[in-house]
Amino acid sequence: MATRSSFYGQISANKRNSLLMAAFVIAIFALLGFTIGYAMFGTPAGGVATTAFALAIGSISGVATYFGGDKLVLTVSGARPVDATTAPQLLNVVQEMAIAANVPMPAVYIIDDTAPNAFATGRDPAHASIAITTGLLEKLDREELQGVIGHELSHVRNLDIRFSLVVGVMVGAIAILADFFLRFTFWGGGSRRSDRDSGGNGAAAVIAIVAIVLAILAPMISRFIQLAVSRQREYLADASSVELTRNPYGLERALAKIGGDKEVLEVANRGTQHMYFTNPIKKFEARSSGLMSTHPPILDRINRLRELTGEAPLEAAEAATLTGLE
Amino acid sequence: MNWPIIIVIGIVVILVVVIIGIYNGLVQRRLRVDEAFAQIEVQLKRRHDLIPNLVNAVKGYMGFEQKVLTDVTNARAAAVAAGAQGPTQQAAAENALTGTLRSLFAVVENYPELKANENVLSLQEQLTTTENQISFSRQHYNATVLDYNTNIQTFPSVLIAGPFGFTKRDFFDAEPEAANVPNVDLSLS
Numbered sequence: 001m002a003t004r005s006s007f008y009g010q011i012s013a014n015k016r017n018s019l020l021m022a023a024f025v026i027a028i029f030a031l032l033g034f035t036i037g038y039a040m041f042g043t044p045a046g047g048v049a050t051t052a053f054a055l056a057i058g059s060i061s062g063v064a065t066y067f068g069g070d071k072l073v074l075t076v077s078g079a080r081p082v083d084a085t086t087a088p089q090l091l092n093v094v095q096e097m098a099i100a101a102n103v104p105m106p107a108v109y110i111i112d113d114t115a116p117n118a119f120a121t122g123r124d125p126a127h128a129s130i131a132i133t134t135g136l137l138e139k140l141d142r143e144e145l146q147g148v149i150g151h152e153l154s155h156v157r158n159l160d161i162r163f164s165l166v167v168g169v170m171v172g173a174i175a176i177l178a179d180f181f182l183r184f185t186f187w188g189g190g191s192r193r194s195d196r197d198s199g200g201n202g203a204a205a206v207i208a209i210v211a212i213v214l215a216i217l218a219p220m221i222s223r224f225i226q227l228a229v230s231r232q233r234e235y236l237a238d239a240s241s242v243e244l245t246r247n248p249y250g251l252e253r254a255l256a257k258i259g260g261d262k263e264v265l266e267v268a269n270r271g272t273q274h275m276y277f278t279n280p281i282k283k284f285e286a287r288s289s290g291l292m293s294t295h296p297p298i299l300d301r302i303n304r305l306r307e308l309t310g311e312a313p314l315e316a317a318e319a320a321t322l323t324g325l326e
Numbered sequence: 327m328n329w330p331i332i333i334v335i336g337i338v339v340i341l342v343v344v345i346i347g348i349y350n351g352l353v354q355r356r357l358r359v360d361e362a363f364a365q366i367e368v369q370l371k372r373r374h375d376l377i378p379n380l381v382n383a384v385k386g387y388m389g390f391e392q393k394v395l396t397d398v399t400n401a402r403a404a405a406v407a408a409g410a411q412g413p414t415q416q417a418a419a420e421n422a423l424t425g426t427l428r429s430l431f432a433v434v435e436n437y438p439e440l441k442a443n444e445n446v447l448s449l450q451e452q453l454t455t456t457e458n459q460i461s462f463s464r465q466h467y468n469a470t471v472l473d474y475n476t477n478i479q480t481f482p483s484v485l486i487a488g489p490f491g492f493t494k495r496d497f498f499d500a501e502p503e504a505a506n507v508p509n510v511d512l513s514l515s
Contacts, residue, residue: 088448092455099365100462142454244462 014159018166022062025170028218029058029177032211036181039211058173065169070121070129070161073168073272077119079109079131090137093149094130100244101153106130115263116140119275120152120161128156135263136277140254147251148277150241158240160233164275167230171219178215230274231296238301242308252305259298348483352492355474359495362467363413366498369463370409370420373456377402377427380449384430387440394430401426413496417464421499424457464498471495 030051037050065072084091091108098105103125109132111117116136122128130152140148155161242248258278265280273280279295303313381395388395401423408419431450434440441447475494478487486492 089451089455092451096455096458096462099459099466102466146458 011157011159014163018159018163021163021166021170025058025062025173026055028174029054032174032177032181032214032218035207035211035214036177039208054177058177061173062169065165066123069165069168070123070127073119073121073275074109074129074131077111077131077272078113079111079129082108082110087137089142090132090145093142093145094153097146097149097153097244100150101157103128103153103157106153106156108132110134110137113265114138115265115280116258116261117265117280118148118152118277119272120155121165121275122156122161123165124159124162125156128161130156133265135261136258139257139261143247143250144254144257145250146245147241147247147254150244151237151251151277154237154240154244155233158233158236160237163233164230167274168272175219178219181211181215227274234295234301235304238305239308242305248305248308252302255298255302255305259302344482345486348486349490352474352477352483352487352490355470355477356492358470359467359474362463362470363498366460366463366467367409369456369460370405370416373423373453373460374402374406376449376453376456377423380430380446380453383443383445383449384434384437384440387437388433391433394426394433397426398423398430413498417497417499420460427453427457468497471497 033051033054034047036054037047038044040046040050082090087108087110090110094108095105106120106122106125106128108130111131111133113133114135116133116139118130118132118136120128120130130149132148136148137145155164238251241251245251255278265276274295276295278298299314306313377398381399385395401419405416405419405423408415434446434450477483478492478494
């Protein structure tokens, strides 16, 4: 059974990658911390002290995010919880898909925004939440909604949500540390250097340059990792959604409708954009062809679904009128 | 004590441990089948409870199409009765009920006042979700049955399954048209 093994494979890959990513963050933190400390204080001991400090901050923020990151993301996005009396059809559809994916019923939230979008978060299926914008609820019919919810619950079942949380911490923490250092070097670093003896400054200068280069590169590298892994799992979640709903047309129509929608989701930001159903920051997606986007182009996703049903891919002109993409 | 006795005792202990492991595995799989079936039954029960409400809500409007309503009512009674006859009969009766419900909803489409009725709309949504949940639960149940049946018929657990009374379970059969689902290839190439 190819379908079965591929999502079980995805689950173990996500567990492994989450651990690898955590190890990567710790290594980068230690490296950045040591180099920065060395550059700031001029001694290896200073480097060790800064490393310890960076790791302490990093592990506190890591643990906090692992256990509370979902609540943070939901709060930042302005999501409010709903139940069977306030949104009966949505709850029904989520329940159906939870049964199909064989995961517990997640908590369901609504974001008051007319841009149609959705995301899932949490550390495992037992602690998962799904958030849907009011725009999505208004614009999609039942079948299309099922496709989108199937996509989000695939993220839950495949443990993409855990990986997303870990990636969120990584990108955030490394960016903060690098930012902190760069500010410190340009504002406070100068006066400190004049206090020191001129002898033996060659090595310190090299270290300082290495520190600056690292501080600039680390956030970019971590960002590229975030982008590359996030695009792959969007395709997989689309395919898993079809596997769950047994209906590729609902998801295909949902993608076409959302792709044709020009509205921008105000509550999304750089830290949360990779979690959404489609890229909430549209201008960004249109301008950048591939490397810098957290999501594959919607046209690609539609065409992959059409492959499943044996239909011809959409022509460029047809696609432009249907989805309104540039 | 001499060596042969120790070796024999060792082999017996290992055998007992292996048998306990296989037995527990079988029990766990059988529990999963029962649990999956219980999930279907909850939803079937819910559907049986919803249908009289729907029939009452639409009865007054559909003066000329009483036959559709009696079909639904009869199919419901048959499905409730089939509940005690095992998954195969139950699935057949439930599929017949699904068919009559579909014709009822097709008829409702012809009555604008019914389509606008809040109560009918709510019942229709509840029946739709129940039907979807039944079909998704059925997929899950059939997967657990397949796993269990394969297990009790393959070596080495087949040696244990017979003596301890593990017998094959029936699938909850899908409707014929549901067999034509698109084949999903999840490879990322």
